[in-house]
Amino acid sequence: MDISQNDRAKIILSSRILSLKKNAIFFNSHDLDGLLFLKSGKLRFFLSHLEARELPLYYLNNMEVEFFEDFSDNSTSTVLDIAFIVEKNSEILLIPYSVLNLFRDKYSVMEKFLHNLTREKFSKSLLSLQNILLIPLKDRLLKFLYSLNKTEISLTHEEIAKNIGSSREVISRNLKVLEKENFLKVNRKKIIILDRSDIL
Amino acid sequence: MDISQNDRAKIILSSRILSLKKNAIFFNSHDLDGLLFLKSGKLRFFLSHLEARELPLYYLNNMEVEFFEDFSDNSTSTVLDIAFIVEKNSEILLIPYSVLNLFRDKYSVMEKFLHNLTREKFSKSLLSLQNILLIPLKDRLLKFLYSLNKTEISLTHEEIAKNIGSSREVISRNLKVLEKENFLKVNRKKIIILDRSDIL
Numbered sequence: 001m002d003i004s005q006n007d008r009a010k011i012i013l014s015s016r017i018l019s020l021k022k023n024a025i026f027f028n029s030h031d032l033d034g035l036l037f038l039k040s041g042k043l044r045f046f047l048s049h050l051e052a053r054e055l056p057l058y059y060l061n062n063m064e065v066e067f068f069e070d071f072s073d074n075s076t077s078t079v080l081d082i083a084f085i086v087e088k089n090s091e092i093l094l095i096p097y098s099v100l101n102l103f104r105d106k107y108s109v110m111e112k113f114l115h116n117l118t119r120e121k122f123s124k125s126l127l128s129l130q131n132i133l134l135i136p137l138k139d140r141l142l143k144f145l146y147s148l149n150k151t152e153i154s155l156t157h158e159e160i161a162k163n164i165g166s167s168r169e170v171i172s173r174n175l176k177v178l179e180k181e182n183f184l185k186v187n188r189k190k191i192i193i194l195d196r197s198d199i200l
Numbered sequence: 201m202d203i204s205q206n207d208r209a210k211i212i213l214s215s216r217i218l219s220l221k222k223n224a225i226f227f228n229s230h231d232l233d234g235l236l237f238l239k240s241g242k243l244r245f246f247l248s249h250l251e252a253r254e255l256p257l258y259y260l261n262n263m264e265v266e267f268f269e270d271f272s273d274n275s276t277s278t279v280l281d282i283a284f285i286v287e288k289n290s291e292i293l294l295i296p297y298s299v300l301n302l303f304r305d306k307y308s309v310m311e312k313f314l315h316n317l318t319r320e321k322f323s324k325s326l327l328s329l330q331n332i333l334l335i336p337l338k339d340r341l342l343k344f345l346y347s348l349n350k351t352e353i354s355l356t357h358e359e360i361a362k363n364i365g366s367s368r369e370v371i372s373r374n375l376k377v378l379e380k381e382n383f384l385k386v387n388r389k390k391i392i393i394l395d396r397s398d399i400l
Contacts, residue, residue: 047330055333069319080327108308115315119269122322127280129329130247133255133365165333 003107014099020086027083028070033097035114036066041090044163045125048083055132056165057082058124067117069097132165138174140164142183145193153191203307214299220286227283228270233297235314236266241290244363245325248283255332256365257282258324267317269297332365338374340364342383345393353391 003011018032020041026032027048038060045066047055060066068084104111131140144164145153155163157171164171175186185192203211218232220241226232227248238260245266247255260266268284304311331340344364345353355363357371364371375386385392 047326049330049334055330080323080330082326104312105308108305108311111308111311111315112304115311115318118315118318118322122318122325123280125322125326126247126282126329129326129333130249130255130280132333133329134249 003103003110007103007106011095011099011103015093015095018092018094020090020092022086022089024086025083026086028068028081031096032094033068033070035095035097035100035117036060036068037093038062038064038066039091039093041092042087043084043090044087045082045084046162046165048081054162054165055129056163057128058121059087060084065117067114067121069118137164137166137170138177141166141171141174142178145184145191151193153193154189155191203303203310207303207306211295211299211303215293215295218292218294220290220292222286222289224286225283226286228268228281231296232294233268233270235295235297235300236260236268237293238262238264238266239291239293241292242287243284243290244287245282245284246362246365248281254362254365255329256363257328258321259287260284265317267314267321269318337364337366337370338377341366341371341374342378345384345391351393351395353393354389355391 017039020026020043040062042062043060043066045057045060047057049055068082100110100114104114141160141164144160156168157175158168160166161168161171175184175191178184179186182194183196184194217239220226220243240262242262243260243266245257245260247257249255268282300310300314304314335343341360341364344360356368357375358368360366361368361371375384375391378384379386382394383396384394
């Protein structure tokens with residue numbers, strides 16, 4: 001059930017290499033739909049919603065693959081819009097959705113591969129939203145700051161908010177609480193993580 | 201690329217008809233994994249979480265199909281547990297996951313069908329969690345009560361809470377607010393929806 005040499009060539013010839021600039025945002029139903037292989041850089045996927053805050057879903061890191069699909073043909077999801085923002089300058093290899101579609105009926109191995117990507121995306125997204133709903137914001141904030149693995153963090157409160165699905169005001173308030181509890185110090189420009197090993 | 205008569209027979213012979221009693225709960229990694237066709241009744245799917253509240257995902261209604269899969273083999277989702285509760289006595293036809301798995305590599309048409317079910321489940325679930333995160337509880341509560349299409353509702357506050365992913369206390373408080381705003385009346389046993397056409 002292998003993919004024939006002829007079809008393989010067609011797929012390879014259809015693929016494009018694209019450079020994405022930092023901070024660019026791509027929405028679904030865009031011409032970036034398809035199988036997306038990240039050669040370098042970092043993409044952050046989120047649920048976007050008109051006039052509302054962004055809900056973080058997951059990251060795509062170096063050498064990872066993503067099946068970025070348009071959901072707008074699905075009747076249940078007219079308000080569901082998965083988007084991504086380019087966190088670092090990135091280079092991707094894209095096999096367009098339209099090309100994949102030509103071969104999905106023919107090769108179950110390809111369909112199974114795409115199915116697994118959808119399934120993985122599904123569980124990562126649910127997990128992220130579940131965390132937002134169940135884990136107190138202060139804990140998520142601390143976990144996020146620790147995950148950066150730096151003692152000095154120069155992200156704005158706004159940027160942190162986007163990453164954990166909150167607002168600037170709420171982040172600022174919670175940073176103050178964490179400062180009082182001696183987890184960190186907040187400067188005008190930086191957040192300094194304090195060494196807890198001295199205290200704990 | 202049709203399914204051969206032989207394989208078709210194998211699949212049909214593997215299917216089981218099961219009666220599910222009202223209020224029974226089924227978790228993932230249970231022997232109900234597989235392709236599930238609801239002949240009659242109603243199932244409510246939700247995310248369950250140890251010691252935490254349930255997060256509602258979607259319903260399975262009469263004649264609908266669901267691919268109920270075990271996610272526990274997936275490294276990212278050890279804490280992600282999709283479960284369902286039987287809302288009405290139900291009868292289902294189940295094709296076990298183990299049997300489906302035998303044919304997924306062989307028939308792309310089957311893999312594509314399962315993929316579409318996963319995709320649908322994905323968008324319905326995200327939409328539901330997005331609503332919990334973005335739509336104020338009072339609005340969701342009213343929308344849920346209207347969706348029942350009854351003027352007298354005899355659900356407990358606890359039951360309503362489970363349906364929209366909240367707690368009994370929060371529901372009771374919000375019902376009082378809606379009562380003050382003349383949307384409904386709350387009795388000891390019933391909620392009575394008021395006709396807004398007289399007022400609006």
